[in-house]
Amino acid sequence: MKRKRSKSTAALLLTGLVFIVAACGDKQATPPEDSAGSDKPAVAAPGGAGTDPNPTQSPKVPELTGSPNPPKTTDPATSTGNGTGTGTGNGTDKPGGNNAAGDKGSAGNGDPKAVLVVAKPADVAVLVNKTYRLPDNYKPTDLVEPDIPFIFKEKSDKRLMRKEAAGALEKLVAAAKKDSVSLAGVSGFRTQATQKTLFDNYVKKDGEEAARKYSAVPGHSEHQTGLAMDISGSDGKCAASDCFANTKEAKWLAKNAAEHGFIIRYPKGKESITGYQYEPWHLRYVGTKIAKEITDKGITLEEYMQSANAVQAAK
Numbered sequence: 001m002k003r004k005r006s007k008s009t010a011a012l013l014l015t016g017l018v019f020i021v022a023a024c025g026d027k028q029a030t031p032p033e034d035s036a037g038s039d040k041p042a043v044a045a046p047g048g049a050g051t052d053p054n055p056t057q058s059p060k061v062p063e064l065t066g067s068p069n070p071p072k073t074t075d076p077a078t079s080t081g082n083g084t085g086t087g088t089g090n091g092t093d094k095p096g097g098n099n100a101a102g103d104k105g106s107a108g109n110g111d112p113k114a115v116l117v118v119a120k121p122a123d124v125a126v127l128v129n130k131t132y133r134l135p136d137n138y139k140p141t142d143l144v145e146p147d148i149p150f151i152f153k154e155k156s157d158k159r160l161m162r163k164e165a166a167g168a169l170e171k172l173v174a175a176a177k178k179d180s181v182s183l184a185g186v187s188g189f190r191t192q193a194t195q196k197t198l199f200d201n202y203v204k205k206d207g208e209e210a211a212r213k214y215s216a217v218p219g220h221s222e223h224q225t226g227l228a229m230d231i232s233g234s235d236g237k238c239a240a241s242d243c244f245a246n247t248k249e250a251k252w253l254a255k256n257a258a259e260h261g262f263i264i265r266y267p268k269g270k271e272s273i274t275g276y277q278y279e280p281w282h283l284r285y286v287g288t289k290i291a292k293e294i295t296d297k298g299i300t301l302e303e304y305m306q307s308a309n310a311v312q313a314a315k
């Protein structure tokens with residue numbers, strides 16, 4: 001099943017069909033020990049795994065509809081929306097960040113598989129998920145390597161993050177250390193080409209339909225934004241695996257990440273909204289203010305965008 005993307009320009013209403021699937025779209029890439037796919041679909045692991053109540057549920061339609069556009073963005077420009085929908089894009093006066101730009105979005109007609117291209121990929125609050133994708137071959141221009149330990153030695157794009165996020169991550173790792181919690185990077189930035197290679201390999205191995213359940217389609221991985229980093233304890237045990245959930249490192253992150261501008265992007269119990277299984281190791285930088293609000297309210301980035309848009313629309 002191929003996702004078809006018709007080329008139409010449009011900010012379409014997101015009728016977002018998000019399939020529940022695994023891994024932040026990135027099972028791969030970071031195999032802690034290379035080859036064991038990290039960020040991989042959670043397969044029950046010793047100890048804590050399996051927590052996921054519904055790992056492979058069937059497609060659910062999140063309520064994303066209408067307005068996943070981020071509050072931030074200012075690019076009314078791109079939103080051409082003829083969307084069918086309401087809320088999409090610029091509906092509200094606000095520039096929607098994500099709002100679909102239209103380059104590639106497909107369908108605005110309610111095609112459940114419609115894919116929208118985000119208008120402001122460099123916005124720190126950009127929403128990238130199974131419905132919203134990055135512009136083709138998007139690569140941030142301010143990638144740097146945070147000065148933190150990694151669980152691998154080689155030089156690699158996996159060490160990179162956008163500058164602001166990298167600085168915040170350094171502070172987070174230093175703060176953890178003060179609490180006697182040693183954290184290390186597992187996988188950060190990933191190019192679309194890398195994601196494609198990974199995804200294609202999975203397709204060869206398991207077929208496309210199966211691959212989509214545990215790996216992100218190229219262009220849809222948060223790692224491509226340069227704002228995500230998978231984190232583990234410095235020993236690398238349970239890196240990007242379910243068993244990470246019960247570690248003291250995971251508990252520390254859940255409690256303290258927001259203070260440094262990060263959220264646990266794929267929380268437990270929100271699989272039908274995020275489209276991914278619980279990934280306690282996948283940190284996403286959104287800035288302190290948004291991170292605190294999301295964490296305090298126990299919501300997801302999708303829900304945050306939706307409510308932010310609603311507030312704007314009401315104005």
Ligand SMILES: [Zn+2]
Nearest residue numbers: 024039230282
């Ligand atoms: Zn990840």
